[in-house]
Amino acid sequence: MFDGLPLLSLAIWVPIAAGVLVLLTGRDSSPGFSRWLALVGALAGFLVTLPLYTGFNATQSGMQFEEFSSWIPAFNINYHLGVDGISVLLILLTSFTTVLVVIAGWQVIQKKVAQYMASFLILSGVMIGVFAALDAMLFYVFWEAQLIPMFIIIGVWGGPNRVYATIKFFLYTLLGSLLMLISFIYMYHLAGSFEISDFQNLPLGMTAQILIFISFFLAFAVKLPMWPVHTWLPDAHVEAPTGGSVVLAAIMLKMGGYGFIRLAMPIAPDAAHALSGVMIFLSLMAIIYISFVALVQTDMKKLIAYSSIAHMGFVTLGLFIFNLLGFEGAVLQMISHGFVSAALFLCIGVMYDRLHSRLIADYGGIANSMPIFAAFFMLFAMANAGLPGTSAFTGEFTVILATMQANFWYAVLAATTLITGAAYTLWMYKRVVFGEVVNKAVATMEDLNGREILVLGLLAVAVLGMGLYPFPLTHVIQVSSHNLLARILQSKLH
């Protein structure tokens, strides 16, 4: 039924076109129109990505839904799109999150509504482009282009220290990715094209691989983010508006992991092996040390931001122990964290809209005034702590299991997250939701309205569904992971 339609192009350009339309028709006097138009655009963007999943052939290892046309012949750069089992899920996650973000910003955003909605729609298309690009330069163009809307989102609708946070975010990411550009150009001279598959097949010496890997590492580790280049993230999260935090945590961080999977590891497999010790060390550092940092946070958004870094540690840990279980666990962890972190940031957003504070100390006893909210928040807090039955358990447990196969002590260290993760999340939950109502304003807080229940409900279904029945996800990623891992395990040196 969808044969012949350029589905990936639609997935990229429908939200962008909708965003431009919102921008052009937007008037400050009629924000309602912009909101509805944005919602229609986001839904259309989500609908065009659905056939990508339903039509996906999970038994096939190659790229699917491929589109190819020449773009810049002077440098042999092509508009080449395609997805495998890993990217198709990330694309779905992106289009789904965009719908949530549009709904979540419905009432909260009163200033420059059209520009806000348009930024998110354009951002959504650009991020899908990152996951769908099979040409390195196309990938790079999308990769950098998403900085522009995010820069605006944090800077215009963010908190009091937004300017510092957004410039730090922009420059940090730019610095990380520019060296990747040089690697791309270097490999272009050897391979004669910017095709990622050509790069993957390119024989490279050890020194070249190490340098290329380091340049990729800087780009992706900053984005993921890994300890110690994570410092931009708490700032950006705290200052960003709720929608910005959601997109940042749910999708943008995944780009770092995706970059390792698609580019860094298959292009420089020997370097990845040689440096795996360092990578595992950094991952464990993130899991253990950052968890303790999260424990002492007084700002809820900051706490969740640090918890994101710790959870991303599982992604890199799973990738760099080089077995199939770990690889799949890393991908599952990315998807799961997309749901859980989005939900937690939305929960904090709900509270912030009512009390205009993110400090844990300002709350207490919310369960009395907001029982429905407390129930949802409970579910997502448990998911963040990795409770069995939630999506986070699937990812984290798989990674720990895989690590156990590789090295017992790594697994023990990684498993501390089950304690620390539960500690920082549940302790925060306890202080915010239970106890005496200290702050008078808390008593007057209204419970969730229908719109908020819809958003959190959708996420709750996703979190529970993925935790109880992960098969629809695992069977899509299985063949692709196997295929990619086989490539990564193959040395390029001989």
Added chain:
Amino acid sequence: MNFELPNLMPMLPEMALLGMICFILIADLFIRDENRSVTFVMSQIAVAITAVCILGTSGPSVSLFGDMFTRDAMADILKLMICLSVEIMFVYSSSYLKTRNLFRGEYFVLTLFAMLGMMVLISAGHFLTLYLGLELMALSFYAMIALDRDNARATEAAMKYFVLGALASGLLLYGMSMLYGVTGSLDIAKVASVIDSGQVTEGAPLLFGLVFVVAGLAFKIGAVPFHMWIPDVYEGAPTPVALFIGTAPKFAAFAFFMRLLIGGLHGLVADWQQMLVIMAVLSILVGNVTAIAQTNFKRMLAYSTIAHMGFVLLGILSGSIAGYSAAMYYMAVYVIMSLGAFGMILLLARAGFESDMLEDFKGLNQRNPWYAFMLLLVMFAMAGIPPTVGFYAKLAVLQAALQAGYVWLTVLAVLLSVIGAFYYLRIVKLMYFDEPKQIAPIAPRVDVRLVMSLNGLAMLVLGLMPQSLMSLCTYSIMHSF
């Protein structure tokens, strides 16, 4: 000896322009102040006719007057780009000039004379023609900067530029005379063949000549350490003049480099490459770092120019066709960006208000989201962020430099451009994140509105479809060298 009148058709654009300038010069005497728009329209038509002449007489490469004058693909395309940027400059500048009582015939005539100088310079096949074109251009500039003669700043800038420009011309002439002494010719093609044949026995005068010539070139393009005039001139000159100096002459300067270094001194490539490497690195470093400290938008753009010229040098020093076309592409992209940035200052300026300080751009998004978006595109293009066209310009240049083996140079250039990104972002920050200080309505004329929108959208359109301009540059270089 037989005297034969050569075919003058290849020179038609220059001759037509000269004729029209003379006509405008005289006709303007009989036009009263309130009808000065007639001169304005005549000048615009003159530029358009010149462009038509270039298109109508284009053909295979030819040389006239014993190689004094060359007409090739690069010359044609650069001249057309100059025509286009002068037209745009006219559109942007008219209302600014009117409100400041500068809307006078001299402005237009001098602009056209400068343009003629650039065209002669671009087509030069001989040191003398080169110098002739250069001085015609430079002398017009000196006068144009001081056009607002009661303005102390402008006069100071003109004086500074004049003294330094004269010094640079002296260096250039001195270098040329040494080259003449060593090779026995002023003809660029002959100089090249003598050097290539290895007949030159005295290496020292040749190298000294080269050094002086490169210094003169560097002054014209504004590369560090010969950049000191740029910030003062940009800041001091009336904004339309700064816009003019910052755009069209860049094409001439590029041709200047190509004719002298690649056309004439290609045999010494290993020698001038080293000098260009140093100048490129210093330009990118000093330009980007110093721009951060500026509070005046024009001055910031001046330092940003210096940094951009460093990138152009990066392309030229690659020493390959790909590098030269990358440099030309970068130059063309730079001029489009520069037109947009200066055009926005002119658009926001009004009687008694220059709008050239950074803080004047505060809250532009609230005053007028469309123009804020246009300037946002220009700023991201200057910072080299995809999908704007600035990224592809940097990509092309870095690609060429990497191919030539300058890995460390590209890494350095890329890292320094992150510093550059900061001050471009600051403009976006002022426009989008801050509250407006000015509340005067922004209501430019229809033509300004249209051209500015096209100018801004060009950043995006040329970025999404970069191929056409890129292949135009490659074509012109391939068919000229």
